[in-house]
Amino acid sequence: MKTFRNLGLALVMFFAxxxxxAQNSNEKTIQIKTSAVCNMCKKSxxxxxxxxxxxxxxxxxxxxxxxxxxxxxxxxxEDKIRKAVNDTGYDADDKPATPRAYNKLDDCCRxxxxxx
Amino acid sequence: MYxxxxxxxxxxxxxxxxxxxxxxxxxAAQQLTGKxxxxxxxxxxxxxxxxxxxxxxxxxxxxxxxxxxQLADAATPEIIVSYLGYKADTIAVSGxxxxxxxxxxxxxxxxxxxxxxxxxxxxxxxxxxxxxxSRDLEKSACCNLAESFETNASVEVTTTDAVSGxxxxxxxGLDGSYTLLTTDNVPALRGLSxxxxxxxxxxxxxxxxxxxxxxxxxxxGYESISGQVNVKLRxxxxxxxxxxxxxxxxxxxxxxxxxxxxxxxxxxxTLLMLHSDHLGNRVDRNKDGFMDxxxxxxxxxxxxxxxxxxxxxxxxxxxxxxxxxxxxxxxxYVKGEPVSPTQRYGTExxxxxxxxxxxxxxxxxxxxxxxxxxxSSGVHHKFNSLYGRRQYNGEQNTGDLRFIFQSIIxxxxxxxxxxxxxxxxxxxxxxxxxxxxxxxxxxxxFAEYIFNNAExxxxxxxxxxxxxxxxxxxxxxxxxxxxxxxxNTIFRVAAGKGFRVANPISENTAALVSNRAFTFREELEPxxxxxxxxxxxxxxxxxxxxxxxxxxxxxTTFQNQVVADMYSSANQVAFYNLQGRSxxxxxxxxxxxxxxxxxxxxxxxxxxxxxxTYNGQLQQRPMIPQHRFFVNLGFATPFDKWRADxxxxxxxxxxxxxxxxxxGAANVRKxxxxxxxxxxVSRAFKRLEIYVGGENLLNFRQPNAIxxxxxxxxxxxxxxxxxxxITGRVIYAGMRFKIE
Numbered sequence: 001m002k003t004f005r006n007l008g009l010a011l012v013m014f015f016a017x018x019x020x021x022a023q024n025s026n027e028k029t030i031q032i033k034t035s036a037v038c039n040m041c042k043k044s045x046x047x048x049x050x051x052x053x054x055x056x057x058x059x060x061x062x063x064x065x066x067x068x069x070x071x072x073x074x075x076x077x078e079d080k081i082r083k084a085v086n087d088t089g090y091d092a093d094d095k096p097a098t099p100r101a102y103n104k105l106d107d108c109c110r111x112x113x114x115x116x
Numbered sequence: 117m118y119x120x121x122x123x124x125x126x127x128x129x130x131x132x133x134x135x136x137x138x139x140x141x142x143x144a145a146q147q148l149t150g151k152x153x154x155x156x157x158x159x160x161x162x163x164x165x166x167x168x169x170x171x172x173x174x175x176x177x178x179x180x181x182x183x184x185x186q187l188a189d190a191a192t193p194e195i196i197v198s199y200l201g202y203k204a205d206t207i208a209v210s211g212x213x214x215x216x217x218x219x220x221x222x223x224x225x226x227x228x229x230x231x232x233x234x235x236x237x238x239x240x241x242x243x244x245x246x247x248x249x250s251r252d253l254e255k256s257a258c259c260n261l262a263e264s265f266e267t268n269a270s271v272e273v274t275t276t277d278a279v280s281g282x283x284x285x286x287x288x289g290l291d292g293s294y295t296l297l298t299t300d301n302v303p304a305l306r307g308l309s310x311x312x313x314x315x316x317x318x319x320x321x322x323x324x325x326x327x328x329x330x331x332x333x334x335x336x337g338y339e340s341i342s343g344q345v346n347v348k349l350r351x352x353x354x355x356x357x358x359x360x361x362x363x364x365x366x367x368x369x370x371x372x373x374x375x376x377x378x379x380x381x382x383x384x385x386t387l388l389m390l391h392s393d394h395l396g397n398r399v400d401r402n403k404d405g406f407m408d409x410x411x412x413x414x415x416x417x418x419x420x421x422x423x424x425x426x427x428x429x430x431x432x433x434x435x436x437x438x439x440x441x442x443x444x445x446x447x448x449y450v451k452g453e454p455v456s457p458t459q460r461y462g463t464e465x466x467x468x469x470x471x472x473x474x475x476x477x478x479x480x481x482x483x484x485x486x487x488x489x490x491x492s493s494g495v496h497h498k499f500n501s502l503y504g505r506r507q508y509n510g511e512q513n514t515g516d517l518r519f520i521f522q523s524i525i526x527x528x529x530x531x532x533x534x535x536x537x538x539x540x541x542x543x544x545x546x547x548x549x550x551x552x553x554x555x556x557x558x559x560x561x562f563a564e565y566i567f568n569n570a571e572x573x574x575x576x577x578x579x580x581x582x583x584x585x586x587x588x589x590x591x592x593x594x595x596x597x598x599x600x601x602x603x604n605t606i607f608r609v610a611a612g613k614g615f616r617v618a619n620p621i622s623e624n625t626a627a628l629v630s631n632r633a634f635t636f637r638e639e640l641e642p643x644x645x646x647x648x649x650x651x652x653x654x655x656x657x658x659x660x661x662x663x664x665x666x667x668x669x670x671x672t673t674f675q676n677q678v679v680a681d682m683y684s685s686a687n688q689v690a691f692y693n694l695q696g697r698s699x700x701x702x703x704x705x706x707x708x709x710x711x712x713x714x715x716x717x718x719x720x721x722x723x724x725x726x727x728x729t730y731n732g733q734l735q736q737r738p739m740i741p742q743h744r745f746f747v748n749l750g751f752a753t754p755f756d757k758w759r760a761d762x763x764x765x766x767x768x769x770x771x772x773x774x775x776x777x778x779x780g781a782a783n784v785r786k787x788x789x790x791x792x793x794x795x796x797v798s799r800a801f802k803r804l805e806i807y808v809g810g811e812n813l814l815n816f817r818q819p820n821a822i823x824x825x826x827x828x829x830x831x832x833x834x835x836x837x838x839x840x841x842i843t844g845r846v847i848y849a850g851m852r853f854k855i856e
Contacts, residue, residue, distance in 0.1 A: 001423065013423075038194065038206045038208065038690065039169060039192055039194050039208075040206055046755070047755045049756070050755040051755065051757075051800070051801065051802040052802065053802070063210065087856065100357075100379060101856065102353050103353070103379070104353070104856075107203040107204050107205070108196075108203075108204065108206040112751065
């Protein structure tokens with residue numbers, strides 16, 4: 001049973017990190033689909049990540065809205081990173097943005113502005 | 117009627133331009149064309165601006181709402197499109213050659229300010245404007261408005277006298293009272309509060325500051341002569357939920373600031389800002405027996421409310437209350453010391469101030485260019501002060517109402533604003549036996565017309581007529597012209613008239629800290645001046661990093677001025693109406709460039725020639741240096757984790773009007789030339805930021821800042837001739853804590 005569960009976990013991990021670059025032992029990478037729409041969003045998200053505990057580096061691809069974050073799993077986890085994205089005003093995968101943070105975004109960073 | 121070019125000719129010009137550019141940039145002779153529309157009506161927007169993001173290269177739309185940008189100018193594949201009364205938008209244009217952009221209205225009266233990454237000189241405003249951002253504000257020491265200007269070259273910060281240590285601003289070499297100070301575009305801290313007003317706005321209340329040199333709009337009244345400083349206070353809707361700033365320095369002065377904001381309901385948001393500062397430590401580093409800085413305690417509360425209803429109604433309310441007490445003078449002076457032959461010299465003051473304002477705007481549905489604005493404000497300001505044996509008390513009650521209608525003529529190439537205003541100003545002052553009082557009631561009407569040829573020319577022509585109950589009809593015309601030779605080469609001209617009623621005692625409080633008698637030779641008339649000036653701005657890119665060169669020249673000439681004459685008679689400051697000429701000529705050249713990634717350099721040179729006729733003799737105004745240099749080095753690591761800033765300033769010699777008896781009357785001397793150096797290092801964490809810095813690091817102190825300090829009630833005593841720092845080096849440290 002245990003082996004199966006581990007195998008299942010490994011499979012999930014495999015799919016979750018399919019498009020992720022090579023990682024060393026104490027560094028993990030996560031990809032998060034965000035609601036970021038422009039370069040200003042990119043800047044504010046990457047800045048948030050730079051100040052997030054345990055985050056080594058981050059990059060947002062504006063076209064695909066994908067935020068790639070490398071982090072130290074001993075210091076943080078995926079939920080915390082997603083929460084940080086939400087608190088900056090953006091959706092992270094299925095988790096919606098914190099309403100107050102979203103309201104404070106610049107007009108051009110709001111998702112209803114559409115990709116532009 | 118508006119200016120059009122026949123299509124054929126237009127394409128010919130465009131073709132020539134394209135050809136010209138293709139010669140300059142042979143590899144990238146491509147263009148991006150676009151059309152800007154109103155989202156609801158789909159009608160083209162004329163004169164909307166389209167700028168490559170991160171650059172200052174841009175253009176504005178023509179009569180059909182079309183624009184063309186050169187791909188070669190792009191820094192990122194994004195453009196920012198903005199238009200007055202509409203929400204600015206950032207548009208990704210990678211791989212596109214034509215785009216259509218629909219803008220929606222903002223439903224607010226505020227003008228859109230689009231900032232490039234590094235440009236602090238706006239490329240879009242018709243006036244010569246500079247922006248001090250909140251990021252710039254964090255570069256200087258805490259926590260009042262005076263310190264906010266320390267990393268900026270256009271505004272001077274000077275110390276008024278050697279006893280209070282109060283600071284004042286100067287623009288174009290003219291006293292701060294000639295600069296109109298507004299908060300959120302509402303005239304603020306006028307009249308009797310002028311000498312200490314910079315202390316009354318904490319740096320932590322401020323989102324950003326716009327500095328307009330020379331003549332600005334007529335909408336805010338007739339008072340500005342040398343320029344306008346608009347302080348944008350934090351927005352209840354957008355600011356941090358919690359912001360705490362603590363500061364302490366080596367003189368044992370402490371500051372505490374706390375901002376708390378909340379969204380009360382979907383329509384209402386509020387912000388409470390608190391500021392307290394306290395100096396209780398008597399310091400006398402220059403060993404003249406006087407405290408270098410006045411002791412003081414200051415409590416300040418500002419509460420702002422914002423109401424927003426869809427795109428049509430926006431309203432803001434602000435309430436401010438402050439109390440300040442100060443005590444200065446000789447080291448062992450005790451508050452309330454009775455008058456006696458052995459009494460020590462001291463100054464005391466107690467100030468109470470209450471003020472409120474409201475700004476409400478209504479934007480017509482479906483007509484984002486048309487709005488109504490209603491602005492009201494009220495102030496109660498009262499102080500009691502003592503300078504040695506001179507008692508000086510004052511009270512000011514002010515009410516101000518304004519109503520503005522804004523719309524277009526035909527299309528958005530012609531916009532206009534018309535309105536009416538009413539100003540009520542009631543002043544009572546008593547200096548020893550002299551009592552000054554006046555009540556002003558000033559209804560007025562004004563109009564401003566903005567022409568925009570959608571390409572490279574903006575003309576703002578405004579005029580107002582006010583019906584002053586004491587001084588008759590006052591006509592104030594003003595004109596601003598902006599011409600973009602290329603999107604990166606901008607010329608501006610500003611001309612106009614200003615009018616103000618001086619408050620001679622409060623504007624010369626410094627002279628109270630001396631044994632000069634205040635003499636009024638005649639009935640004083642209001643001050644009137646013409647200001648004419650222009651500026652040239654060149655944005656450039658060198659090695660992939662942007663920079664700007666700005667040079668300007670302003671000439672101000674007074675038709676009437678209240679002359680504060682300290683030259684003619686050694687033991688007097690005499691007030692009389694100007695007989696003859698009084699003018700200011702100011703020249704400034706400034707260069708800003710990002711030398712290395714994250715490393716910004718600003719340098720400026722300034723020349724001032726400020727002369728006034730004193731007793732029939734044209735002389736340099738005291739304590740204005742003719743030559744000044746300014747260098748600011750700013751360094752920041754990515755995401756501003758570490759920041760370091762260093763500002764060096766050189767002050768040339770200044771003429772002085774000393775009152776030492778043995779020199780006879782009109783005893784003109786000069787100050788020393790000197791340098792100051794300020795620096796700060798800060799380190800940011802997720803929510804916390806720690807800063808350490810120093811002011812006047814070279815530890816320069818004006819020698820003999822107080823003349824006759826050994827005998828403060830003797831005839832030679834004068835602490836008003838302050839041209840340099842009094843306190844010497846001050847080291848400070850502090851922290852900022854924010855919850856978004």
